[in-house]
Amino acid sequence: MHKAARQKILAIDDEEIVRMSCERILRPAGYDIDTSADGPSALRMISAKKYDLVLTDLKMPNMDGLEVMGEIKKRLPDAKVIIVTGYSTLDNAVRATMTGAYNYIEKPFSPESLLAVVKDALKERKTVD
Numbered sequence: 001m002h003k004a005a006r007q008k009i010l011a012i013d014d015e016e017i018v019r020m021s022c023e024r025i026l027r028p029a030g031y032d033i034d035t036s037a038d039g040p041s042a043l044r045m046i047s048a049k050k051y052d053l054v055l056t057d058l059k060m061p062n063m064d065g066l067e068v069m070g071e072i073k074k075r076l077p078d079a080k081v082i083i084v085t086g087y088s089t090l091d092n093a094v095r096a097t098m099t100g101a102y103n104y105i106e107k108p109f110s111p112e113s114l115l116a117v118v119k120d121a122l123k124e125r126k127t128v129d
Helices: 017-024 041-046 065-075 085-097 111-122
Strands: 008-012 032-036 054-059 080-086 103-107
Touching: 008 041, 017 032, 017 065, 017 111, 032 041, 041 054, 041 065, 054 065, 054 111, 065 080, 065 085, 065 103, 080 085, 080 111, 103 111
Parallel strands: 008 032, 008 054, 054 080, 080 103
Antiparallel strands: none
């Protein structure tokens, strides 16, 4: 039996500690994870590589998470998007799920809560080519 391809995740957050946390939690769990500090660079990465799941911060300079999600949905319509948000923007995160985000997770998140929301989003998803 051959090993299944690793599911590809892109984490977008302007805070380095959040990007590092995502890598530290998701890579050992078997995911192929890339990170980006902002929307424009993330969209360049999406042009070069297909992702199964994108985690994006809601509040970022230059381009917010909702703008990023809109562009991702145009370029990778099958990719699931999870909004990462601080408590102060929870209403926006709920609104984001109503406009196309698969789910949201609040910061600060625990390793268990991040893994749970990622596993749920990818449970019935085959990896992209």
